[in-house]
Amino acid sequence: MTEGPGGAVEKALAVLDALAEHSRVTELARATGLPKSTVHRVLQTLAEQGFALADRQGNYLAGPKVLALAGRVLQRLDPARRARPALAALQGETGCAVHFAMLLGAELVYVDKVEGDKPYRMASRVGMSLPLHSSAIGKAVLAALPEVELAPLLGRLRLTARTPRTAVSPAALRDRLAGARATGFAVDDEENEPGVRCVGAVVRDHTGAVVGGVSVSALALEQELAELVAHAPRVLRAAREVSSAFGAPEPG
Template sequence: MTGTSEGPGATADGPGAVRKALRVLEALPDHGGVTELAAATGLPKSTVHRLLRVLVETGFARTDDSGYRTGDRVLALAGKVLYRFDPAVQADPALVRLRDDTGCTVHFAMRFGGELLYVHKVEPDKPYRMGSRVGMRLPWHTSAIGKAVLAELEPDAARALAGPGELPARTANSLTGWPELTAQLAEVRAAGHALDDGENEAGVRCTGAAVRDHSGAVVGGISVSTLALEHGMDELREFGPRVRAAAAEVSTALGHRR
């Protein structure tokens, strides 16, 4: 804050002043008044008012008839960040850790309109490779990631994505009735992760969990995939907490604040 009209007092706290300013800036999209911001940040109103003056002077905040608002400098900065933002790159560290922890293939898929597509895949060092590939479309009702996402949506939205009428079978294990799938989605919500017991591809099992973005919206999910000959369903269930933790890491990397 050096060089503002606040004088020496504005920089007296050094890093502490920066932290306080960031707290105010982070609360600004949801709170427009000094009193509200003070309550949201836990800072004295005098401190909030002083920091707001600096933020306005530097373009990171602005004022209107209803109070303070996020400034144009924040929007410009966000635009530059998003231009270079690649969700797959952001997710990679968590996916690599999950692969190393489980020894399984790890996938990251995202929603694009009404479709669910793989955007990243991390393979273990094994003599076989999964047939999945980046860009491949996933079915909503038979894949672990698809079910993990559907479980987080309102019933009407989930039904619209899964499709009308009887659901197509991918394997002999696929659920094709919406009532049966609805019951399974309730179990997914309770557990926090979904299972695919050879429902999408015969002989392949998966555990998946949903991923959220900065707005809290469910934008996709991650999964671990393995051969049924290598891991039983009990082991897949044991992977659940690890997959959920990795999904939370990816969500944080995408800006989600829990």
């Protein structure tokens, strides 16, 4: 069993996060690495505050305060819903799976996904986080950041090898970011997930600040890199349309 979180806040957040996929105390203890007694105590506190609910069978669920908080967050992300037509159009033009991810702090999170015209489904899902250094959207975001923001962020990133193709040194990553700046889009050539290729472009808000990105994804066995890169103009157009939904000014 892995060592669980240390502080009281960390323990509470770990249990709350695990509630998204687990409902039994034993499962939550296994997922968080915490003793069952600690998990039970945390759940009682969460229930008292409305962040958890217990049913008659001893299962725990996310409580009404979690749902209310999620609703308020989604309201703030209303422009993401308004961007759906651009994402749907991109999927229709390319046949690929289309993703839209937003920066939340120093993390990218999928906020929308349109499945491709394939019998299979990508493993990604709305709410899942994705790495900045190995994903197409992540590299598009990093490449668009001013150096004053990029340098400290790169210093904090863990350049984990997601696949043998992942850039795991700052120098190698900066080389790929330079390529993304030159073309206006970023490529993930099986760098984040084996057998999957993506092309991504950055999305900006009404101030011109980077807020996320749009990408198309396909299996490597179905599309060579050049074939997927051929969709880049469509990805860039979709990213501009999504940016427009956030009130971004038209590029000069």
